[in-house]
Amino acid sequence: MAACSIEDVLAKAEKDEAERLKSITVQKELDLEFDTGNLLAFDKNRVDVRDFKSTSKEEFLRSLARDNTQLFINEVWKRPTERIEDVIVVKLPEATTPLPREKPPPKPKAPTKWEEFAKLKGIQKKKKTNLVWDEVHKEWKRRWGYQRAKDDTKEWLIEVPVNADPNEDQFAKRNNAKKERVAKNEFNRLKNIARAQKLPTPGGGLVPTAQQSKAELTQAINVAKASTASAGKFQESLPKEKAPRNTGKKRKFQPLIGDFTDERQKQLDILKVLGSKKPRIDMTKAVNKQMREDDRESASNARKGPGKKGRKGNMPGKGRGGFKGKGGFSGKEGFSGKGGFSGKGGFSGKGKGRGRGKPPKGQQQNPRSKPGKR
Template sequence: MAACSIEDVLAKVERDEAEKLKSITVQKELDLEFDAGNLLALDKNRIDVSDFKQQKKDDFLRSLARDNTQLLINEIWKHPTERVEEVIVVKLPEPTTVLPREKPAPKPRPPTKWEEFAKLKGIQKKKKTNLVWDEVHKEWRRRWGYKRAKDGTKEWLIEVPENADPNEDQFAKRNKEKKERVAKNEFNRLRNIARAQKLKVPGVGLPPASQQSKTELAQAVNIAKISTASVGKFQDSLPKEKAPRNTGKRRKFQPVIGDFADEKQKQLDILKIMDSKKPRLDITKAVNKQMREEDMEAAAKRRKESARKGRRGHMSGRGKGSAPGKGKGKAAKGKGRNPRAKQGKH
């Protein structure tokens, strides 16, 4: 057995390590096209069919992906670098390749009411530290949240104010005020969302006023009536209570699954109207409308003629009755005599 020296062993180990660790230099016939902003590399070199057939498909594809990735990494490190928290990072340029996306890009969030007011008044937001010194516990605590500094809800003793009721529960009062603050913040958040989406903010009931009109009281009663789990369906009505006005109508939608023949006919009618250049005329409806107009004109004409005849007859009656001792009065006396009585005298 031939003796091996230490130098030969070390040289063999170096060769084995060099074979395992490939060089960062990769040779390509055509240079790759890079888009460092998108971390994209385009390889336009043709694939050698003989090498693809001689090697295994997985080994060939793995080797090709490794070389292209190495070239992409080399291209990335050509850009300027900086150190951020003991880590070296690369400043990537703006992407040049337009990539498709499923949905449109999100729009910027509209400013809230406070942000608009701060911008108008020039108020700048100051960043506060997360930890503050708590004098009671003599330690650093969070400014907000769990185990925060100066937490008033953890006090076991509360001083009763001078103008407060001595029998009032201050702990219950504190919890109630906290719930009201949370509800108010949530309402303001929802109102900001509705205002940003240009939606109508729902009412919050009847606002307090010194004098309330009948309409406002009716609106308050209606709001209280529908503020139940059944939306007022099983709420009893008061005696002589009128139905609420201006409550709106519910939109009626066609069923999702229904008569397909009817739906097909409606779509065909719409297409027929859209394709026709002349406006569509409903002959039956037009004839009925014309007949109604003629009947209304004839009725109005008859009413005018009857009113004119009534005025003439009224005027002639007043003329005959103006002289009660003449004309018709004498004739009535002559007609009232008995002709037989005159013959009996002779």
């Protein structure tokens, strides 16, 4: 191993120190373009192909990024600075490079009901002035807000109208009217939002009337009675007052303390039923189910019954309608008898129908021959 001289060691140390502490001055053929508002720097210098191929790509890109970053930092510190809580900060200018949005632009708001009406009628919105003339104070005042003109909240006296009740509080009436206007505006705003999102909006609801109906008064009385601490148990009733209907069934709970014999017996009965292998059948329920199935089957057969063809229908014979009348499946031979579905009502019918029936013994009928009329 060759011995290293002191000069070589010192030269290497100086080189490493110079590499670690590079100069803040960087020379470029073309100056970089900066947009300090967006913290951007654009390098338009061409890449030296020889340096790129002679060194590794990582080293070349790291050196290029270091030089450009140094130039950008130098440009940033040319801006005015200020101290905020022992920290020096730079005031950045307005951005000059338009950048795309991170999210899509917001959709335009859906027009309200009044805006649609105004557009349909061609009503133009007129801008009002902020100042109006106040006749009381003889000066110009704001139209809205603090110290506005015609501020009714500052009045200490209100004239009672001619047709109004003299004992009515006009201040309370004015406050109630304002509350109603505010509530109406809020309701209309929510309706516009629901219309924009295509949600079902409720109707106008019940309009308050001056006089309540009998049903409303009865409901109010029942609610007032049940609103006491005893749930209306000790409330007296009028002489001819009817008991309220559809009040619901009151639940009865078992006592938490005391004798538990009934509770024990109920639990034993449940365990006995669960442990029994014999199926438990509710005869009343089973009979009702069977009757419903029979009725359903009878109705289905009635709907699928033979219809009418021409004047006489599928089943020759006379009748007044439905399955009632003469005819049916009866015949002189074979299906002999007075009507197939005989009986009183329902599918009953009298009379003999026309048909070939079954030939007597000893006579063979040609299956291809067409039957003639008798």
